Amino acid sequence: MTLDEARNRFIQSWGTLATQWGINRTMAQIHALLMISPEPIDTDAIMETLQISRGNANMNLRDLLDWGLIYKQLKLGERREFFYAEKDVWKIARQVAKERRRREITPVIEVLxxxxxxxxxxxxxxxxxxxxxxxSKVVGFADNTLNAVIKAEENWLMSQFLKVFR
Amino acid sequence: MTLDEARNRFIQSWGTLATQWGINRTMAQIHALLMISPEPIDTDAIMETLQISRGNANMNLRDLLDWGLIYKQLKLGERREFFYAEKDVWKIARQVAKERRRREITPVIEVLxxxxxxxxxxxxxxxxxxxxxxxSKVVGFADNTLNAVIKAEENWLMSQFLKVFR
DNA sequence: ATAAACTTTCATTTTTTATTGAAAATTCAA
DNA sequence: TTGAATTTTCAATAAAAAATGAAAGTTTAT
Structure with a gap:
């Protein structure tokens, strides 16, 4: 398997996983693409690689920025914006946990x-x-778990967690 | 707020939450309805309460049976099937964790x-x-977490877990 | 001020997913 | 067996979600 094949395979798989979790495929694919790109890339490169329209690319890039999963990079003497992904996967996990908690768990707790x-x-x-x-107890458990992830600044805390269940 | 209002409120909220998690609204609503029904109920009651067609009700009931979240009950001298939900919420959590692990996490681990x-x-x-x-590490973490939930037969194990993060 | 480079918006179209409802299949009592 | 009661299937339809692309909006260099 060549590097390019492996990259495509990853982008596709990540997109498939995402749809099962209520995240749209394109957003996940853009994220995957940026995660495995050593250099920041611009909108046109994303459009071309994933074969999507400018509007679609832009919309999903904006969402990813909102979620704090990617960043803009400005290059000197360049007008275009380049994007790169957060490379620390624990930080990604924290970011996602934080957003999902805010958007989903908190409202349900209120209703309950x-x-x-x-x-x-x-x-x-x-x-x-x-x-x-x-x-409420189960939702509370989920909420605590997400909080734990959010607050886990250090990896050792995670490994502590894993030990509990081994 | 009357009991009926509260019930409807719960069914609606649960349905909304579900869509955000990639589960269809009707399936979640049926599950919610069965969770708060003291007695097993039949397909017609579900159709009427949720205002859905027979085919839709049947399809989602079958899915819920597949997931192990609800059961059939046969009443003596009755032809119809009555359904009731698993009432032990920890068991529900385990069941969902098990299914999602099998359907989603395992394939991704293989690709990785x-x-x-x-x-x-x-x-x-x-x-x-x-x-x-x-x-892989993060996915492995998710996988371990799901496994932990699956294998947690006892509640105290969960409370042990919660203590780690308090 | 102008225009080129680039980004954003949004009405329309496409694709995907969910729902319907009627027909077919099944089950069981008589 | 027949047929009434009930469940299941599935092609057709509807609804929801995502994607397009062209036009409008911004920014910056000159």
Whole structure:
């Protein structure tokens, strides 16, 4: 397998994985491409490599910037913007955990808290409350896990974590 | 807020969360409905409550059965099938972790292993290999985490885990 | 101020995914 | 067996999401 083949293979796989996690394929592919690019690259290079339109490239680049997964680089005497990916994969994991927590987990926790305060007159209501409370625990666990990842500045903390389960 | 309002609120929220995680809305709504139903319910009740077609209900019920998140119950003297959800939320988490690991993480690990064996003649190839190796570590971490959840038969193990990060 | 280089926006089109509903298949009681 | 009750399938349709590309907007050098 040549280097180029390997690169394409990786970009494709990463894109496929992403769609299963509710992230759009192109965004993941651009991210993959930038992760394996030694040098920052510009919009046209991305368009050409991935065979996508300018608008599409731009939109997804903007999203990746929002997520803090890639950065712009300005070259002296160049008008174009070049992009490069965060290369520290632990930082990527933290960034993603942080965003997903904010966008997804936090709102659900809020709804669950609201639902806990219904009147528990009937047995049915009590049953409902029990289910909600149980779910809260699992969501809380997920939330704690994400927080742990977010706050894990050091790798050793991660390895500590892994030890617990071995 | 009445019990019915709370129920609807929960079903809706759970559906919204699911779409962000690459799970279809209806499947999550059916699951939510069954989780908060004290009694097993039949296809018609699901169709009516969620305002969906028979085909749609059937398809998503089958998927939920595949995932091991719900069960069939046969009532004596009744032809219809009634469905009920797994009520142990830790078991749900384990089930989901197991399925996602099998369907998503394992294939990616395989691809990454393949990509590690390219020839490292050029500096470019070595750089590529480094990125792939780093990504493998993170994916491996995710895989270990899922495994930990899968194998956590006891709740205290989870609480041990949580302690590490507090 | 102008224009070239480049980026962003967004109405339209394409693609993908989910849903419908009616027909076919299955199950079971009589 | 027949047929009524119920489940499953699947081609057609609808809805949602992503992508296009051309036009509008910005920035910078001159």
């Amino acid at each position: 808290e609201e639902l806990k305060v219904i009147d528990t007159d009937s047995p049915e209501a009590r049953e409902f409350q029990k289910v909600i409370t149980d779910i | 292993e393949e990509l590690k064996v390219i020839d490292t003649d050029s500096p470019e190839a070595r750089e590529f290999q480094k990125v792939i190796t780093d990504i």
